[in-house]
Amino acid sequence: MAAFSYICDSVAVITMSNPPVNALSSALIRAVQKAVEEAIGDFAVEAIVIRGDKGKFSAGADIREFNRLERGPPLVSLIDLIEDSKKPVVAAIEGVALGGGLELALGCHYRIAHAQAYVGLPEVLLGLVPAAGGALRLPRLIGISATLSMITTGKYVQAREALKLGIVDKVVGENTVDEAIQLAKKVIGQPLGSRQLSTLPVQCPPNVEAFLDEAMVKVKKQFRGAQSPLACVEVLRAAVQLPYLEGKKKERELFQFLYTTDQTRAQQYAFFAEREVAKWTLPSGASWKTASPQPIRTAAVIGLGTMGRSIVTSLAKAKIPVIALEQDKKQLDIGSKAVMSLLDREILKMEQLGHTEFTNSLGPVQFTLDYGKLRDVDIVIEAVFENMALKKEIFRHLSGICKPEAFLCTNTSGLDIDEMASVTNRPQMVIGTHFFSPAHIMKLLEVVHGHYTSSTTISTAMRLAKMLGKVGVLVGNCPSFVGNRLMRLYVEQAVFLVEEGSKPEEIDRALEDFGLAMGPFRMMDLAGLDIGWKARTEIGLTGPKLPIGTPARQRGSKRYSPLPDILCEKGRFGQKSGQGWYKYEKSGGRNAMPDPWLYNFLSEYQRIHNLKTHYVTQEEIIERCLYVLINEGFKVLEDGIASGPEDIDVIYNNGYGWPKYTGGPMYYASIVGLPVVLTKLEKYYGANPDIPDLKPSSFLKKLVSKGNPPLKEWRSHLGFQSSML
Numbered sequence: 021m022a023a024f025s026y027i028c029d030s031v032a033v034i035t036m037s038n039p040p041v042n043a044l045s046s047a048l049i050r051a052v053q054k055a056v057e058e059a060i061g062d063f064a065v066e067a068i069v070i071r072g073d074k075g076k077f078s079a080g081a082d083i084r085e086f087n088r089l090e091r092g093p094p095l096v097s098l099i100d101l102i103e104d105s106k107k108p109v110v111a112a113i114e115g116v117a118l119g120g121g122l123e124l125a126l127g128c129h130y131r132i133a134h135a136q137a138y139v140g141l142p143e144v145l146l147g148l149v150p151a152a153g154g155a156l157r158l159p160r161l162i163g164i165s166a167t168l169s170m171i172t173t174g175k176y177v178q179a180r181e182a183l184k185l186g187i188v189d190k191v192v193g194e195n196t197v198d199e200a201i202q203l204a205k206k207v208i209g210q211p212l213g214s215r216q217l218s219t220l221p222v223q224c225p226p227n228v229e230a231f232l233d234e235a236m237v238k239v240k241k242q243f244r245g246a247q248s249p250l251a252c253v254e255v256l257r258a259a260v261q262l263p264y265l266e267g268k269k270k271e272r273e274l275f276q277f278l279y280t281t282d283q284t285r286a287q288q289y290a291f292f293a294e295r296e297v298a299k300w301t302l303p304s305g306a307s308w309k310t311a312s313p314q315p316i317r318t319a320a321v322i323g324l325g326t327m328g329r330s331i332v333t334s335l336a337k338a339k340i341p342v343i344a345l346e347q348d349k350k351q352l353d354i355g356s357k358a359v360m361s362l363l364d365r366e367i368l369k370m371e372q373l374g375h376t377e378f379t380n381s382l383g384p385v386q387f388t389l390d391y392g393k394l395r396d397v398d399i400v401i402e403a404v405f406e407n408m409a410l411k412k413e414i415f416r417h418l419s420g421i422c423k424p425e426a427f428l429c430t431n432t433s434g435l436d437i438d439e440m441a442s443v444t445n446r447p448q449m450v451i452g453t454h455f456f457s458p459a460h461i462m463k464l465l466e467v468v469h470g471h472y473t474s475s476t477t478i479s480t481a482m483r484l485a486k487m488l489g490k491v492g493v494l495v496g497n498c499p500s501f502v503g504n505r506l507m508r509l510y511v512e513q514a515v516f517l518v519e520e521g522s523k524p525e526e527i528d529r530a531l532e533d534f535g536l537a538m539g540p541f542r543m544m545d546l547a548g549l550d551i552g553w554k555a556r557t558e559i560g561l562t563g564p565k566l567p568i569g570t571p572a573r574q575r576g577s578k579r580y581s582p583l584p585d586i587l588c589e590k591g592r593f594g595q596k597s598g599q600g601w602y603k604y605e606k607s608g609g610r611n612a613m614p615d616p617w618l619y620n621f622l623s624e625y626q627r628i629h630n631l632k633t634h635y636v637t638q639e640e641i642i643e644r645c646l647y648v649l650i651n652e653g654f655k656v657l658e659d660g661i662a663s664g665p666e667d668i669d670v671i672y673n674n675g676y677g678w679p680k681y682t683g684g685p686m687y688y689a690s691i692v693g694l695p696v697v698l699t700k701l702e703k704y705y706g707a708n709p710d711i712p713d714l715k716p717s718s719f720l721k722k723l724v725s726k727g728n729p730p731l732k733e734w735r736s737h738l739g740f741q742s743s744m745l
């Protein structure tokens with residue numbers, strides 16, 4: 021770790037170095053401070069350039085030091101030193117300037133960025149606010165409105181957009197540091213007053229107080245339950261209302277408050293969990309370190325339904341040339357139009373952000389009915405509807421057509437990968453790539469490892485996730501994999517609670533207040549109730565295959581609720597039919613309204629089935645729905661379907677709208693305390709012995725018996741004998 025300098029024509033170049041991302045650790049900050057002081061005091065130096073080693077300016081404060089810090093890094097004084105320098109200081113931004121890294125750049129008098137660089141203040145994503153002057157300097161540079169959008173979302177802004185906003189002074193295609201040196205030389209001797217952002221007035225819209233009040237309302241709604249976005253609005257209010265130095269005190273106070281909250285700890289855990297899951301290891305010893313991913317230069321997608329279209333879009337966005345195949349001309353025409361419209365929307369979004377180059381850098385998409393065109397692609401992703409016979413037919417066909425090195429992936433959300441692999445001539449190259457809808461937006465890719473899948477195939481699929489800008493999580497092959505296996509029980513519990521007397525909107529509200537992006541009933545209505553109905557009909561849980569005489573509310577010895585099936589029989593499929601658990605203004609409408617028809621229907625249902633209803637509290641809703649999901653999470657670990665609790669948390673945080681500020685379901689359980697979760701499950705199972713999924717898992721019981729160890733120790737209590745990975 022070093023901040024070293026060289027002098028080039030009277031310009032001192034200070035390089036921040038702390039691989040891999042030049043995070044501003046205390047040691048690096050001290051080293052940069054020393055180098056800046058030396059440069060300021062050196063008569064031979066007339067200007068200074070600050071850059072980051074290995075093509076990255078800085079990813080901000082060293083998050084790994086957060087738990088060890090008592091008083092926080094002295095970054096603020098370094099930035100003040102830079103801004104107060106009489107010699108001009110230029111930031112040469114390559115790669116990333118994030119968080120404290122951007123704050124440091126904002127302390128510099130000029131900023132030059134490479135075209136591929138990103139800047140941002142993502143502290144909010146870690147449950148914090150920018151606290152090294154970023155939330156005070158940025159509104160003085162680009163105004164309140166643009167700052168608000170950046171700091172409350174933590175979004176990364178590409179160099180060209182940063183230029184448009186005024187965050188950087190120039191964008192260059194190459195030689196960023198040389199350009200910075202040239203600029204530094206040019207401005208030697210020029211007055212720096214207008215370049216010291218802390219001395220400038222904040223750029224406010226008229227009636228800024230009303231603007232901030234409105235922003236607070238919006239942010240509360242958008243990030244329900246999260247504290248740091250609200251603190252971001254507060255910090256901006258301080259920037260507007262207070263002189264810079266007082267604003268600085270407020271910024272620090274808010275940071276100090278957030279710094280001790282459970283939310284920031286959970287979000288930091290979630291950050292590292294995302295990095296952790298990329299480091300997969302199999303019991304065989306094969307791992308992300310040893311396996312070599314194969315290049316993916318071209319791809320094909322089979323099926324242009326909702327998922328196929330957005331998978332094609334996702335590949336094109338990642339600049340991967342893709343061939344999209346449909347079975348008949350009509351479907352191909354519909355699908356290709358839909359893809360082109362998705363791509364147009366993406367282009368428009370990027371153009372609005374100033375990325376004119378984006379249009380040209382989309383991967384080309386070719387539409388075809390001809391399987392022969394797939395001969396040379398590196399990877400095929402099958403995305404037809406969930407029917408094993410059809411999928412097997414496709415895999416058999418691909419096996420004969422694709423080059424032997426091509427990987428065959430399926431986007432199934434829960435069918436058996438091994439069964440599909442068994443009909444191919446390359447079972448070791450078959451893998452599940454379970455995308456989440458819409459695939460060009462959602463960050464999760466569940467990578468499903470079958471019995472035969474090779475480590476090269478796993479590593480290639482995990483690389484694909486990264487290429488698509490997604491988080492890949494490796495899981496084992498079991499019905500519904502990890503995400504949907506847990507989700508099914510959560511939804512089922514919600515439906516049982518309706519039978520017991522609660523209302524869909526009460527359950528949705530309770531879970532949305534907990535922080536979930538969407539409650540289970542609104543989610544079912546959005547996804548379409550008919551999808552689950554078809555699946556249940558296929559496996560004989562309902563419909564003509566159900567043996568005559570099966571009790572309506574029982575399957576085997578387990579409780580079953582036929583409510584969703586009955587709604588479908590009545591044509592209530594959710595949003596698409598204008599009625600489901602809610603009613604909508606029209607078919608395809610999105611505005612969910614409680615439906616008096618449903619209340620009458622439920623009373624009649626409860627009467628027919630002689631159900632005793634009770635007042636279901638918010639506590640019971642949260643506990644039964646979430647603890648049953650968490651309990652299944654422990655079973656998934658026990659079964660070796662996921663290798664650690666982080667995998668489950670990353671899946672839920674990125675694919676199921678779980679609030680990241682609680683860390684994910686397993687982290688949340690660790691905060692509630694495993695003995696509490698166990699006791700509650702025992703209580704609910706005792707009251708509902710016909711719901712065996714409420715019976716505490718043996719792994720949960722084992723952890724409690726081991727004294728409730730912290731989450732990072734859970735893996736060591738797992739036996740790997742049963743691992744499916």
Ligand SMILES: CCCCCCCC/C=C\C=C\CC(=O)SCCNC(=O)CCNC(=O)[C@H](O)C(C)(C)COP(=O)(O)OP(=O)(O)OC[C@H]1O[C@@H](n2cnc3c(N)ncnc32)[C@H](O)[C@@H]1OP(=O)(O)O
Pocket residue numbers: 040041043079080081082083084089090091092093095096116118119120121142143146150151152272275276279292295296
């Ligand atoms: C107590 C009161 C004190 C009051 C005083 C207040 C003063 C406060 C002063 C300053 C505060 C500043 C706040 C911050 O700056 S918070 C940090 C903000 N920055 C971020 O959130 C950036 C996060 N990182 C990323 O987005 C990505 O990592 C990125 C930089 C884009 C690189 O992405 P990629 O190439 O995909 O690589 P990885 O994500 O896998 O990362 C590679 C490894 O680097 C580690 N990493 C990344 N960022 C950091 C960081 N900021 N600190 C430490 N480590 C970081 C990451 O974990 C990977 O590590 P590994 O390979 O071991 O897994």
